[in-house]
Every structure is written in structure tokens, then in C-alpha cells.
Amino acid sequence: MKRFSTILFLFLTGCAVGPDYQRPDAPVSSSFKELEGWSAARPQDDLPRGQWWSVFGDAELDRILERVDVSNQNVRAAEARVRQARALSDQARAGLFPALNVNASGTRGKSPGVDAANSYGAAANASWELDLWGKVRRSVEAGDASWQASAAQLEAARLSARAALAQAYFSLRVTDATRRLLENTVAAYQKNYELTQNRYAAGVAARVEVVAAEVQLKSAQAQLIDLGVDRAQFEHAIAILVGEPPAGFSVAPVPLALAMPRIPVGLPSTLLQRRPDVAAAERGAAAANARIGVAKAAMYPTLDLTGTYGSRAANIGDLFTAPSRLWSIGAAAALPVFDAGLRRSQTDQAIAAYDEDVALYRQTVLTAFQEVEDNLAALRILEQEAAVQEEVVAAARRTVELTNNQYQAGVVSYINVIVAQTTLLANERSAAAVLGRRLTASVALVKALGGGWNATELAQR
Numbered sequence: 001m002k003r004f005s006t007i008l009f010l011f012l013t014g015c016a017v018g019p020d021y022q023r024p025d026a027p028v029s030s031s032f033k034e035l036e037g038w039s040a041a042r043p044q045d046d047l048p049r050g051q052w053w054s055v056f057g058d059a060e061l062d063r064i065l066e067r068v069d070v071s072n073q074n075v076r077a078a079e080a081r082v083r084q085a086r087a088l089s090d091q092a093r094a095g096l097f098p099a100l101n102v103n104a105s106g107t108r109g110k111s112p113g114v115d116a117a118n119s120y121g122a123a124a125n126a127s128w129e130l131d132l133w134g135k136v137r138r139s140v141e142a143g144d145a146s147w148q149a150s151a152a153q154l155e156a157a158r159l160s161a162r163a164a165l166a167q168a169y170f171s172l173r174v175t176d177a178t179r180r181l182l183e184n185t186v187a188a189y190q191k192n193y194e195l196t197q198n199r200y201a202a203g204v205a206a207r208v209e210v211v212a213a214e215v216q217l218k219s220a221q222a223q224l225i226d227l228g229v230d231r232a233q234f235e236h237a238i239a240i241l242v243g244e245p246p247a248g249f250s251v252a253p254v255p256l257a258l259a260m261p262r263i264p265v266g267l268p269s270t271l272l273q274r275r276p277d278v279a280a281a282e283r284g285a286a287a288a289n290a291r292i293g294v295a296k297a298a299m300y301p302t303l304d305l306t307g308t309y310g311s312r313a314a315n316i317g318d319l320f321t322a323p324s325r326l327w328s329i330g331a332a333a334a335l336p337v338f339d340a341g342l343r344r345s346q347t348d349q350a351i352a353a354y355d356e357d358v359a360l361y362r363q364t365v366l367t368a369f370q371e372v373e374d375n376l377a378a379l380r381i382l383e384q385e386a387a388v389q390e391e392v393v394a395a396a397r398r399t400v401e402l403t404n405n406q407y408q409a410g411v412v413s414y415i416n417v418i419v420a421q422t423t424l425l426a427n428e429r430s431a432a433a434v435l436g437r438r439l440t441a442s443v444a445l446v447k448a449l450g451g452g453w454n455a456t457e458l459a460q461r
Contacts, residue, residue, distance in 0.1 A: 018297070019293070021289040023285075024282075026272065027365065028365070029369065033373055034377040053446075064242060068241065081153070085149070095139065101124070102123075103125070105121045106118070117314055118315065119314060125306070130304075133296075135294055141287075142287045146287045148283045148458045149284045155457075159451045182223055186220045186221055189217040189220050192216075193214055235250065258439065263445055274455075275368050275450045276450065276455075277364055277368070278365055282455075285358050301334060305331050310327075312326055371447075375445035379441050389434050392430075400421055
């Protein structure tokens, strides 16, 4: 009896045709080329789980970024796609079980030569296509992998939106810092212009010096006005990323007080788990692999079991009596004989689709490594540039001070002062721009590292 039960179980469950999934090999190096000067992260040194942006220590940034999940329309669309994919997976899983329908009917009719009569019926119908070759199970595998890919894509959408918002926010803050620099510069140039006018009125300075001071002042004022365009556009970008119309959104200017974080970088192999786009591509390959089995199963026979139990009577009172009962049980098998190569072509298509997804997965991995290397290099080089730029700014300030003293002593003309001040302003703006690039690269590195996410979370959804 036990042996018969085992044979019956194997007959009913069948086998799953098609290849079992194995994660494709991907090109993974032993270390990052640009990691010099950085410390590889131990597991406990990972980025903050969920709120990676907290490493920048900006309360306003924290407040704005919390709104991305709720209001960003791209994130909401990605979340809806996850629900769609999950529902499709559940649809495939339903094929593992029999379908049961219950129906009831009541009719009155007349045929030629026959008196009018009533007919009542009630029945339960069951049908079940046995999954002999794993078509349904492979469909379930494909569905599960697809919704997991969608879940990873949702995380990628969140990460992308948050990174874009953080970069726009930092650009806005650097613009505010540059604006304050230019406001101070305009105020200083205004005093210099008035001083030059007074010296000209006293016959100490030439008219050309007054004109040069005016040109310098107007140029700085124009630069200050021009910054308004950049600030407005960064503020509008932030508004869209948090799902608000730009007209009703604003970010108040505050002094730039951001810490440049030291972001922990793990081994290259961790990117395969930490990057949601890599996880999505890998899950896409798993789904494509399962679809090969679905296509191959279509080449094998199918077996359907059906059954009906109910009753039919002319009088409703007799509907559930023994003489009115009816039942049937049956099985139907179908074997594809000739389809002009249709099923073979569908299998070939599924195999080619899998090969494509494997190639896309490997390309996604390569792109992930490139993005990490790019931003590691950017942060290392920009840190060196920032140190040199600060020295240049300090030297330019000393030059302005010395040139002003020489001008007041009558040793040099005011043109020399203008040259020194213009050089100082250009280098101060360069220093602010380098800071902005460093902050942008920091966010880009966090994004390239996966932003504190891990593919193991997919199994918990």
C-alpha cells in the first residue's frame, strides 16, 4: 500500500522539465582599484539601515527625504508594479490546486408535442489539470522571481529618488553658500567703489579707476542675480521629487554646515547583494530560466481530471432526494502531435530570453563596479583638490590684503587691486564648487553601494 501511495504521488506531482536555476557567474574582482586610502567595511560598519542620508548630519535633509516614500510618484508607481507582479505570481500558484464551482438552475419550458415542464438542478463541478511536467510549478517560480525583481526595482526607485533629492539639496545649499559669498563681495566692492569716487573727487585717483571699480561692482552684482536661476531650479527639482507643485514648496536658506562622511566600502562581491538593480537583474534571469521549463512542458501530454456531483428534478421538492442524484468522474489526456514547430520555437525563444537576461545581469554588475570606482576616484581626487584650493584661497586673500595696502600707499594703481580681488572671488567660487562636487560624489557612492539595502530582504516580503 505504501509503495502504491508513493507511485500515485509521483504520478500526480510529476517532474519539472527545464533547467533548474543557478545564479549566473558575474565578473567580480577581489578589490576595488580606487580603494586606496579607504578602509574596507566590516559587517557592523555598514551604512545606516534604511536612513543612509543620516551620515550627512543635516536635519532638514532628513525631514525632506522622509517624504519620498509617501509622495514621490515614481516610487508610488514602482510600488504598484510590485503589487501587480505579486498578484500575477498568486495567479500562477492557483494552478497547483483543483478548481471547484457550484451552480444551481431552475427553468420552465415547452417542446413541440410535450407539455410545459419545470426543471431544477444543483451541482458541484471540479476540474484539475495535473502538473505532470512542472508547467505550473515553473510558472510559480517565474512569478515569484518576477515579483521579487519588481520589489528590488522598487528599492532601486526609492534609492534613485532619494539620491537625486540629496544631490539637488546639496547643490541648493552650495548655491546658498555661494550667494552669501557674493553678497559679501558686492558689499565690499560697493565700499571700494565709494572710496574710489571719494579719492577721485579729492584728485588722488584717476577717472579710469572709478570706472574700473564700477565695472567690478556691476559684474559681481550680475553674478549674484544669476545665482537666482540655479537656486530656483534646484528648489523646483526638490519639490517634484517629494511630489509637490513647485509653487507651494520652498526651502529656507541656512548656513552650510555639512559633514563630509567617511563612507564604509565593503568587498566588491557585496555589491551582488547590496545593489537593488543587481538583485532585480538576477531575479529577472531566474524568472527567464523558469519560463524555459514552462515552454518545454507545453511539448508534453496533459492530463485533466473532472468530476461532477449534484441532482436534477422536475419538482424542487425532489431535488435532493436519492433518485435525483447525478455524478460523473472522468479524465482526459491530450498529446501534441504536429504544430509546425510552434512549441519548439517558443522554447528557443525562452532560451534566448534567458541568455539576454543573463547578459543584462552581468552588464548591470559591471556598471555597478564602474560607478563605485568612479565615485571612489572622484572623492579621493576631489579631497586633494579641496585641500589645494583652500591653500589657493588663503593665498589669494593675503594677496588682496597686500595689494590694498600698496594701493593705499600709492605704490600700485587700483587695477592691481581689482585683479587681486577678482582672483580671490574666482577661487572662492571654485572652492564652493569643489565642495558641491564632493557632496554629490558622496551621495553617488552611497547609491552605488546600494544605500544600506540588502537582497536578503526580498525573502521577507
